[in-house]
Amino acid sequence: MGHHEPIPIHPLVLVVEDSPVIRQIAAKNLDKFLVDAEYAADGKEALQLFTKKRYSLVLMDIHMPEMDGLEATKRMREAEKGTGRHTPIIAITASDTKAHCLEAGMDDYVTKPADYSRVIHHWLPTVRLKTA
Numbered sequence: 001m002g003h004h005e006p007i008p009i010h011p012l013v014l015v016v017e018d019s020p021v022i023r024q025i026a027a028k029n030l031d032k033f034l035v036d037a038e039y040a041a042d043g044k045e046a047l048q049l050f051t052k053k054r055y056s057l058v059l060m061d062i063h064m065p066e067m068d069g070l071e072a073t074k075r076m077r078e079a080e081k082g083t084g085r086h087t088p089i090i091a092i093t094a095s096d097t098k099a100h101c102l103e104a105g106m107d108d109y110v111t112k113p114a115d116y117s118r119v120i121h122h123w124l125p126t127v128r129l130k131t132a
Contacts, residue, residue, distance in 0.1 A: 011056030011124050013037045016046040016072065017092065018064040022112070026059065026092075029116045034128050043067030043075075050076050050087075057123050058089040059116065060106065070104040077105040088123045 013035045015026045023039050030037045035056075040046035042064045050058070058076070062069040073089050080086060091101035091109035101109050110119055120127055 010036050014055045014058045016040045017061040018042055033120055043072030046072050047075050051079055055087055059092055060089055062093045073104045073106050090119050
């Protein structure tokens with residue numbers, strides 16, 4: 001098992017989603033938590049960001065133009081090889097079977113319309129809700 005680094009105070013979350021509407025919903029959803037979120041519109045853009053920064057969590061849409069979520073996930077896992085890191089990658093899916101996501105190297109999945117609360121609590125357990 002890879003060693004797990006402590007979760008930063010404000011974990012950086014990458015949301016990969018080609019729909020501007022769903023990106024907005026994700027932003028609203030994540031805004032309840034003490035996390036910093038960044039957004040990519042497709043797998044290619046996500047991969048570029050992923051290789052430059054250390055994310056605590058990636059929320060990955062499956063169906064996207066250019067490069068879909070499964071392909072992007074495989075490439076992210078490739079990029080992590082030999083680093084000792086394993087970034088949790090969570091599928092955001094309308095209908096795909098869990099098996100496809102897990103085969104590609106994803107750790108979990110949420111179905112659309114996504115409520116990220118469970119995922120955040122599970123994968124970033126130290127993250128708090130913002131207090132009003």
